[in-house]
Amino acid sequence: MRKFKFLIAIACLLSSASFAFNLKNEVKVKKLPTYIIENTSYLSLKSFLKVMNMEDSWGKIDDRIFIIFSNSEIKFRVGDKKLIFADTEKTLVAPIKEIEGEILIPLDDFSVIFSGVEPSSNPGRSERKESSVSDSIYNKDRELAVLIDPGHGGSDAGAIGNYGLKEKDVNLDVALRMADYLKKTLKKYPHIRLYMTRNTDTFITLEDRVQMSRDIKAEVFFSIHTNSSRDRRYDVSGFETYYPRSKASESNLPAPSNIEGLEEDLNPGTPLFGILEELNQTDVLDESRILADFVQERMAERLLTPDRGTKRRNFYVLKFTPVTSVLTEIGFICNPNIELNLRDTEVREAIAETLGNALIDYLHFKGALPKTALK
Numbered sequence: 001m002r003k004f005k006f007l008i009a010i011a012c013l014l015s016s017a018s019f020a021f022n023l024k025n026e027v028k029v030k031k032l033p034t035y036i037i038e039n040t041s042y043l044s045l046k047s048f049l050k051v052m053n054m055e056d057s058w059g060k061i062d063d064r065i066f067i068i069f070s071n072s073e074i075k076f077r078v079g080d081k082k083l084i085f086a087d088t089e090k091t092l093v094a095p096i097k098e099i100e101g102e103i104l105i106p107l108d109d110f111s112v113i114f115s116g117v118e119p120s121s122n123p124g125r126s127e128r129k130e131s132s133v134s135d136s137i138y139n140k141d142r143e144l145a146v147l148i149d150p151g152h153g154g155s156d157a158g159a160i161g162n163y164g165l166k167e168k169d170v171n172l173d174v175a176l177r178m179a180d181y182l183k184k185t186l187k188k189y190p191h192i193r194l195y196m197t198r199n200t201d202t203f204i205t206l207e208d209r210v211q212m213s214r215d216i217k218a219e220v221f222f223s224i225h226t227n228s229s230r231d232r233r234y235d236v237s238g239f240e241t242y243y244p245r246s247k248a249s250e251s252n253l254p255a256p257s258n259i260e261g262l263e264e265d266l267n268p269g270t271p272l273f274g275i276l277e278e279l280n281q282t283d284v285l286d287e288s289r290i291l292a293d294f295v296q297e298r299m300a301e302r303l304l305t306p307d308r309g310t311k312r313r314n315f316y317v318l319k320f321t322p323v324t325s326v327l328t329e330i331g332f333i334c335n336p337n338i339e340l341n342l343r344d345t346e347v348r349e350a351i352a353e354t355l356g357n358a359l360i361d362y363l364h365f366k367g368a369l370p371k372t373a374l375k
């Protein structure tokens with residue numbers, strides 16, 4: 001044990017005094033978990049991104065992974081032994097793996113490729129957002145359409161609480177309040193156009209919701225839902241926001257496979273998109289994740305329920321809308337205390353303002369609103 005500590009101390013010294021970055025040393029010093037598969041040591045992609053300071057600049061489309069790294073790009077795919085870094089193809093000794101949704105990279109190979117490469121100087125998420133805001137040029141003449149989507153409606157009630165509160169009604173009321181709040185707050189910025197998939201209690205198919213976003217050329221699709229756990233647990237609580245795992249651009253929309261609209265990517269062999277489209281997708285997926293982060297941050301500031309985080313999942317409306325899209329679950333209607341809260345108009349108003357502010361954060365980030373507009 002003493003010997004082991006000593007080794008770690010040496011590794012620390014080496015890394016702090018080192019002239020060049022060494023991935024293997026970093027993994028040791030930071031005590032990141034590695035996995036031995038077929039005699040090869042693997043590191044999770046998550047750990048790699050963390051060490052390299054790139055947690056917010058990557059995307060995954062089907063089995064392909066893209067990482068934006070100081071103006072160049074790193075690309076590889078699950079099952080493959082090829083990696084492209086800064087337009088140069090590298091051959092790996094061991095393949096990239098994916099086990100239970102976790103992407104694993106061969107540590108030796110990556111150490112060789114990234115030895116001497118300085119980790120991204122990008123200091124973190126919030127600062128990156130700030131710098132992107134000042135980088136984008138605010139253009140008040142460019143119209144930007146936002147489509148707010150209250151989930152369910154009409155014959156589709158969505159989840160129903162123990163005392164009879166219906167998800168469809170909560171979603172609609174919160175969405176209407178959010179739109180009102182935005183209209184009021186963004187009065188001076190008519191170039192931000194707000195649309196709703198429904199503003200009454202009507203049934204609208206998932207295909208129609210997606211089609212609407214395409215017809216009005218929405219740049220943001222913002223879906224509002226209320227949660228229920230599968231076994232309707234009383235004590236489950238919190239808010240969470242989903243963003244898409246991938247996008248699909250079929251012009252003929254397929255029928256959703258179930259009423260919830262949850263489509264998992266069961267078919268990894270779908271035809272690959274053109275490179276350009278992939279890059280655009282990476283942007284859209286990245287930006288969806290950024291908007292989802294804003295939603296969770298704002299909600300965490302305002303609500304007392306637990307922050308369950310952002311999650312990647314291909315709900316139908318997230319997968320088929322071609323733009324930045326999120327689906328937020330504002331609370332668990334199956335929890336009787338939360339159901340009671342969700343009946344309260346003040347709570348609904350607070351949630352609506354919170355969602356509105358998260359959207360405004362995103363519009364700032366996009367340069368669609370001047371930085372000082374709301375201060």
Ligand SMILES: [Zn+2]
Binds near residue numbers: 151152159225226
């Ligand atoms: Zn729902």
